[in-house]
Amino acid sequence: MKASSRERLTLLLLQNTTPILFVAIFLFFGVQSSQFLQPQNIENIIKQASFIGMAAVGMTFVLLTAGIDLSIGSIMYLAPLVAGQAIRHQGIGVFPALLLAMVVGMLFGAVNGFCIVKLRIAPFITTLATMVGGRGLGTAITKSRSLDFPQPVLNFGRSEVLGIPLPIVVFVVVVAVGHIVLTRTAFGRQVYAVGNDVEAAKKAGIKTDRVLAGVYVISGLCAALSGFILVSQIGRLDAPFGKGDEFDAIAAAVLGGASLFGGVGNAFGAVIGAVLVQMVQNGLVFTNVNLYLQPMIQATVIFLAVFFDSLRGMRLTKLRRRYIRIPTDRTAAQPPRVDSARHGIVSSSGD
Amino acid sequence: MTDTILEFREITKTFFGVHALHDISLVVPRGHILGLIGQNGAGKSTLMNILGGVIRPDGGEMLLDGAPYQPRSASDATRARIAFIHQELNLFTNLSIAENLFIDALPRRKPLPLIDRGTIRRRTEELLDSVGLAVAPNTMVEKLSPGERQLVEIMKALSIDANIIIFDEPTTSLTARETEQLFGIIERLRAAGKTMIYISHILGDVMDIADDIAVLRDGELVAQGPKDDFDVSRMIALMVGRNLEQLYPIRETEPSDDVLMDVQNVCQTGIVEDINFTLRKGEVLGVFGLMGSGRTELARLLFGLDEFGTGEVRLNGGSTYNVGVSDSIKNQIAFVTENRREEGLLMEMPIADNLALVSLSQFKQRMTQFIRQDDLAQAAQDVTATLQIKCGNIASQPAKSLSGGNQQKVVIAKWLMSRPSIFIMDEPTRGIDVGAKYEIYSIINDLAGQGTGILFISSELEELMGMCDRILVMSRGEIRGEFARRDFNKENILRSAFREENGHESL
Numbered sequence: 001m002k003a004s005s006r007e008r009l010t011l012l013l014l015q016n017t018t019p020i021l022f023v024a025i026f027l028f029f030g031v032q033s034s035q036f037l038q039p040q041n042i043e044n045i046i047k048q049a050s051f052i053g054m055a056a057v058g059m060t061f062v063l064l065t066a067g068i069d070l071s072i073g074s075i076m077y078l079a080p081l082v083a084g085q086a087i088r089h090q091g092i093g094v095f096p097a098l099l100l101a102m103v104v105g106m107l108f109g110a111v112n113g114f115c116i117v118k119l120r121i122a123p124f125i126t127t128l129a130t131m132v133g134g135r136g137l138g139t140a141i142t143k144s145r146s147l148d149f150p151q152p153v154l155n156f157g158r159s160e161v162l163g164i165p166l167p168i169v170v171f172v173v174v175v176a177v178g179h180i181v182l183t184r185t186a187f188g189r190q191v192y193a194v195g196n197d198v199e200a201a202k203k204a205g206i207k208t209d210r211v212l213a214g215v216y217v218i219s220g221l222c223a224a225l226s227g228f229i230l231v232s233q234i235g236r237l238d239a240p241f242g243k244g245d246e247f248d249a250i251a252a253a254v255l256g257g258a259s260l261f262g263g264v265g266n267a268f269g270a271v272i273g274a275v276l277v278q279m280v281q282n283g284l285v286f287t288n289v290n291l292y293l294q295p296m297i298q299a300t301v302i303f304l305a306v307f308f309d310s311l312r313g314m315r316l317t318k319l320r321r322r323y324i325r326i327p328t329d330r331t332a333a334q335p336p337r338v339d340s341a342r343h344g345i346v347s348s349s350g351d
Numbered sequence: 352m353t354d355t356i357l358e359f360r361e362i363t364k365t366f367f368g369v370h371a372l373h374d375i376s377l378v379v380p381r382g383h384i385l386g387l388i389g390q391n392g393a394g395k396s397t398l399m400n401i402l403g404g405v406i407r408p409d410g411g412e413m414l415l416d417g418a419p420y421q422p423r424s425a426s427d428a429t430r431a432r433i434a435f436i437h438q439e440l441n442l443f444t445n446l447s448i449a450e451n452l453f454i455d456a457l458p459r460r461k462p463l464p465l466i467d468r469g470t471i472r473r474r475t476e477e478l479l480d481s482v483g484l485a486v487a488p489n490t491m492v493e494k495l496s497p498g499e500r501q502l503v504e505i506m507k508a509l510s511i512d513a514n515i516i517i518f519d520e521p522t523t524s525l526t527a528r529e530t531e532q533l534f535g536i537i538e539r540l541r542a543a544g545k546t547m548i549y550i551s552h553i554l555g556d557v558m559d560i561a562d563d564i565a566v567l568r569d570g571e572l573v574a575q576g577p578k579d580d581f582d583v584s585r586m587i588a589l590m591v592g593r594n595l596e597q598l599y600p601i602r603e604t605e606p607s608d609d610v611l612m613d614v615q616n617v618c619q620t621g622i623v624e625d626i627n628f629t630l631r632k633g634e635v636l637g638v639f640g641l642m643g644s645g646r647t648e649l650a651r652l653l654f655g656l657d658e659f660g661t662g663e664v665r666l667n668g669g670s671t672y673n674v675g676v677s678d679s680i681k682n683q684i685a686f687v688t689e690n691r692r693e694e695g696l697l698m699e700m701p702i703a704d705n706l707a708l709v710s711l712s713q714f715k716q717r718m719t720q721f722i723r724q725d726d727l728a729q730a731a732q733d734v735t736a737t738l739q740i741k742c743g744n745i746a747s748q749p750a751k752s753l754s755g756g757n758q759q760k761v762v763i764a765k766w767l768m769s770r771p772s773i774f775i776m777d778e779p780t781r782g783i784d785v786g787a788k789y790e791i792y793s794i795i796n797d798l799a800g801q802g803t804g805i806l807f808i809s810s811e812l813e814e815l816m817g818m819c820d821r822i823l824v825m826s827r828g829e830i831r832g833e834f835a836r837r838d839f840n841k842e843n844i845l846r847s848a849f850r851e852e853n854g855h856e857s858l
Contacts, residue, residue, distance in 0.1 A: 184465045185459035193443040193454050200441035205426040205455035263445045 014315055017308035018269075020253055022276050025301070029283035036286045043165070045282045046275060048170035050215060051230045053274035057178040058222025058269050061215040063253055064182075064195045066262025067123040069219045071112060071227050072249055074134030076242030078103040078225030081138050083228060084147045084237060098228055105224020106229035108134065113213030127216075131246070133218050139239050147237040157232025167229050170269075174222060178267035181218075191215060195262030223249075252277055276301070280331045355417070356381040356546045357402075357515060362411035363752045364397055364570075367769075369395045373570045375411070379515075379563075384537070384547045386561030386578070388554065390590050390784035393567040395550055403435055403672050405426045419616050426455070433515045434508030440500050440613055444493035448503055449475040452510050478506040482536055498529030505536060516540065517548045522556065523782075528640060534560060552782070554583045555607035561575040568592055599817035602796040606820050610668055611773055611804040612684075614653065618647055619660030622648050623828040626662070627756065630773065630804040635795060637819035638808040641848050645828035646808045647689050650777050653806075655679045666773075680709060682773075685766030687759075689777040695762040698751040702742055705761055706731040710768040734764040739795060756787020763794060774798060792818060812844060824848050 013020060029036045062069045083101040086092050092100070108130065115126040161169045182188035194201045194211045201208050220267050231237050254260065255276055256269020280301050284294045357379040364372040368738065371392045372800050379385050389395050400406045402413065404422025413420045422428045428435075437451065442451050449471045450457070460467040475488035492500060501521060508516045517605075522530045536636055537560055540547065551557050557564065565575040566589040574581075574589050607659045609632040617626040623645050630636050640646040651657040655675040664674055666682055672736040679686070688694035696705055707714070707727055714727040729748070735745055738760045742748050750761060759779060766774065776795070780788045795818060799805055809815050816839045824847040832847035834840075846852050 180465070184468075186459070186464075186466060189446060189450050189454060189457060189466065192445050193450075196443040196445045196570060197441070200443065201454075203441050204427055263443075 003109050011312070011315060014308060014312035015322045018257065018272055018276065018305050021308070022049045022279075022300070025279060025283065026277070029279070029287065033281070033286040035212070036283055041286075043168070045278050046171075047167050048282070049271075049274040050167040051226045052245060052248045052252055053171050053270055054174045054203060054226040054229070055219075055223045055249040056270035056274050057174050057248045057267050058219035059246075060178070060256070060258050060265050060267060061182070061191060061218045063250075063258040063260060064191050064262060064265050065212055065215050066195050066260070067212070068127065068260070069109075069112065069216060069223075069251070070127040071108065071130040072219060072223035072226075073246040074131045075105050075108050075139070075240040076230070076245055076334035077218050077237070077239075078108065078134045078138045078227075080231040081141060081147060081237055083109070084149055084231070085141065086305070087150060087153070088147075094152050097153070098156075101224045101228040104223055105222075105227075108224075109217040110213065112220070113216040116216065117209045117213045119314070135239075135243070137153065137304025137316045137333060142237075142239070144239045146239070149231060149237070150163065153232050154235045157229065157235075158231055163216035167233065170225065174225065175267050175271055178222075178270075180244070182267055183321035185196070187211065187214060193265060195264075223244040227268050242318065248274075248277065248318050251302055255302065257309075272286055276305075354380055355634065356415070358414040359398070360412050360414065362398065362401060362408045362413070364401065364406070364408050366855065367615070372401075372408070373467065375567075375570075375572050377565055377572060377575060378662045379546060379548065381546055382541070383562040384543050384549055384560055386540060386557035386564045387548055387550045387567070388552075388557055388564065388586060388590060389567035389648035390786065393590070394570040395567055396519075397570075398518065398567070399435070399548070399550070401721065402428065402433065402517070404809075425683055429455075429511055432511060432513045433517070434511060435517045435519065436501070436504045436508060436521055437519050440497075440504055442492050442500055442503060445491070447489040447491055448479070448486070448495075448506075449488040451485075451503060452478065452507055458550065466479065474510065474516075478509055479700070482506055483510060483532070484578075497524040498526060498532065501525065501529070502536075513545070515548070517550070519550045520552065521549075522553060530556075552784075554586050557586075558583065561758060566590055583606055587785060598789070599814075600793045600796055602635075602799060604800040605630040605635055606799070606804075607802070610665065612806075613663075613665040613668070615663045615665070617652070617660065617662030617664070619648075619652055621828075622657075622660070623652065628823055628830065628833075630806060631661045632772075632804055633799050633802045634821070635799050635805045635807055635819045637815035637822035638806060638825060639812055639815050639822050639844060639848060643826040644848065646810075647777055648826055648828070649825065650686065650775050650808055651807070654684060654775055675735060680769065683769070683771045684773045685709075685769065685771035687762050687766065687774070687776040687779050689781070691755075691758055691762050696750045696758060699749055702735070702745040702748055702750055702753070702761055703731045706745070706765050706768060709765050714770065719770035730768055734767050738764050738767070739790070740764065745851075754783075754787070756783040756790065759787070760794070761792060763791070771803065773804045773806070775806045775808070778810065779807070779808070780811070780814065788814075814846075816841065826850050 026187055035041060054077065059069060059072065079101040083097040084102045084314075086100055087097050112123075112126055115121045115130075116123050137257065157166060159166050180188075182191065190201070190206050190211050191214075193204070194208050198208055201211075227242055231241070252273035253270050254304060255273030256265070256271070258265030260271055277298065280298050281294070284297060289297065352605055355378050359375050359377040362372055362375040363370070373396075375398060387398075397406070401408050401424075404427045404829070407423070420431060422431065443454065446454065449468075452475055453471050456468045458470050459465065472488045479486065479488065482505055484499060484502045484506075486495070486499070492503065495503065501524075505516075521533060525533060534556075537549075549557060549561055558581070561578050563576065564578055564581050564586070566586065567574050569592075573592075579614050584692070610629045611632055611634075614626055614628050614630075618624055626649060626793040628636070638646050638649070648657065652659055653674065655678065659674040692698060697708075710730070711722065711727075714723045714730070715721070716723055723855060731745060735742070740753075740757050740760045742753060742757060752759060753761065763776075763779070779795075780791050793806055795807065807815065807819055808853065820836055822834045822839065822844060823830050824834070824844055826848055827850075830853070831850060834844055834847075
């Protein structure tokens with residue numbers, strides 16, 4: 001396993017592909033357009049990234065258990081919709097409405113969790129069904145008409161904390177809380193354990209059903225928060241609101257290092273992933289790239305990041321391959337095992 | 352306090368009308384090590400699963416410290432301070448050692464919901480000390496060797512302050528030094544008054560460490576008593592239920608002079624160096640080596656599973672060929688891999704589908720390319736009968752439902768259907784019981800009798816000495832010695848494997 005310094009450098013580069021790509025793209029656009037580097041624009045990028053970013057933090061929880069949540073786009077639509085209806089008909093205030101939206105998101109996630117854990121329907125199918133069903137319910141409530149939010153909600157959305165726009169503040173809070181839950185709480189560590197090996201987790205006495213259902217509740221909560229904050233920026237909820245955002249959130253989480261096979265990922269990854277995607281989008285506008293080429297360039301960036309990650313995987317397997325003839329090898333450094341000298345069943349009776 | 356810590360009383364368990372356990376009554380004295388032995392499928396795992404609360408018995412009861420003990424889940428067993436150290440370890444590789452130890456009940460820093468990391472670090476440091484593992488508590492488990500991981504499992508048992516610790520085949524993936532270390536810890540646990548149940552196929556180890564021995568056969572307890580009542584041959588006789596006078600079937604045929612495979616100067620940087628040998632028609636050629644000597648690597652490379660370096664392989668005295676899996680199969684080479692669960696079989700799929708894998712293309716209709724299902728089914732049926740694979744309907748029964756020995760027969764049968772002329776077998780008898788081993792040996796002899804050349808790789812020297820015409824000895828990726836049957840001598844072969852032909856290590 002001894003790697004030369006050059007190999008180690010390659011590995012170091014490969015291990016940090018997304019941050020390196022991030023910096024490279026940032027510098028590239030910075031050189032191309034001075035406007036890109038304006039603090040106002042950078043704030044704008046982060047603000048735009050915060051909506052997908054929040055949802056991606058929730059998605060990271062789900063991906064850590066090797067699950068997937070396709071319904072978050074519908075939650076982003078449905079949760080603020082219920083809150084908006086309550087504002088309009090019950091006249092509740094902004095904060096109760098925000099709480100209501102969060103509760104709706106968690107309930108929606110709980111339904112996902114129930115189907116996955118108790119009814120044993122695969123996460124992909126469950127959340128595909130609730131994705132369609134959730135949006136259907138929303139359009140049934142509104143009859144596909146758009147829903148306007150009153151001025152207090154818009155005022156809330158445009159408020160600032162210490163001069164920082166609300167979406168960024170909420171995003172930072174979500175990431176920080178997500179990080180603490182994942183790294184410092186029993187639940188968070190159990191999420192990693194379940195993602196690593198469900199069967200072993202059961203044997204270790206972990207209540208795997210609770211963990212598995214819990215991540216969908218968290219994902220629903222994050223999506224609802226993201227949806228409400230986004231709607232508070234624009235003041236209007238249309239039928240396609242949030243549609244397709246689930247895939248952006250998955251892309252952001254994966255760019256941030258989460259594995260679809262579970263057990264690998266962290267909350268900060270979602271920040272890098274979401275901001276990277278947004279930065280590319282924003283930078284392309286500033287550099288006047290043909291509008292029709294932009295999606296393809298974005299796709300290329302995502303492809304590259306994931307491709308480098310796969311390269312890293314291949315490189316690591318190669319490095320970890322057992323080398324028999326190198327004296328520094330750990331198998332050679334230890335006295336080898338004398339399989340034959342120890343008595344197997346058949347061998348023993350012979351002597 | 353009674354002298355008996357654990358007692359099984361008339362435990363009975365039936366699966367689908369078949370007795371898995373029948374009237375097992377067994378007493379485990381406090382502070383003793385009980386060696387539990389039996390062939391695969393004898394009921395050892397079932398009994399231990401009942402003890403661990405994984406399954407419930409149909410009849411009988413268990414007494415723990417004289418009180419009834421009825422576990423309903425794994426956590427009940429933990430609460431009763433019974434710990435299991437399984438063959439396949441239950442660790443989370445993406446978590447630290449400390450987190451693995453306390454994952455089910457991580458202590459909190461009240462009133463916050465946060466983990467009290469200081470406490471688990473301190474507790475882990477103590478436990479690391481007690482098993483003599485010198486790593487930091489926050490080391491990720493993925494960075495540990497198999498032996499170190501096993502120590503973590505033992506720490507887990509210590510962390511619940513277990514009174515009864517069950518070791519299920521604990522040495523399978525350990526090196527000699529790690530095994531020694533494990534036995535040292537078992538001794539220390541014994542000195543601390545812990546009761547242990549030690550399950551193993553390695554009867555020598557059981558003889559070394561157990562105080563009492565219990566033998567299971569076909570779900571019944573056929574013998575139990577102090578170790579001194581037993582010796583290895585009695586244990587085998589009890590496990591098998593008959594005396595195995597003959598461990599290796601006698602082969603009637605001699606290898607011919609026709610060379611099937613001629614390997615010349617095969618090198619692959621860091622893996623193998625300058626490998627030269629020939630395999631003749633009807634020959635059983637053994638390859639012996641210690642762990643990490645390159646046995647398996649050589650086999651994989653010759654079959655084309657791993658990257659081939661330089662050198663040549665000639666088949667049937669003809670020209671060289673491009674080593675690669677599909678070419679190997681086309682050239683009638685078969686490869687029974689070391690690890691049948693992961694590499695040899697599709698465990699979830701029916702036996703018939705497993706059998707068809709290699710030879711599928713031989714059953715194509717010429718025009719339509721469709722599979723001739725009837726012919727294929729017939730061929731699968733035939734080979735199942737030839738190798739006497741004990742199973743129900745091969746079209747529906749999944750491979751995983753078979754015993755280890757029968758699974759291995761399916762692997763061999765799969766290759767037989769493609770009528771190979773060269774068979775590479777890597778540890779074909781690993782993890783299967785005595786009776787099944789004998790059957791595999793008979794199959795090997797039959798194949799050799801029909802003119803197949805067999806490259807028989809094994810870490811059990813006695814098995815190779817009993818079966819082979821010649822033995823090649825590998826060490827650090829090179830062939831260190833070659834022994835013809837008349838020169839077979841255990842000591843000399845081992846010396847060669849240890850590179851100590853002249854009494855001291857030569858490099």
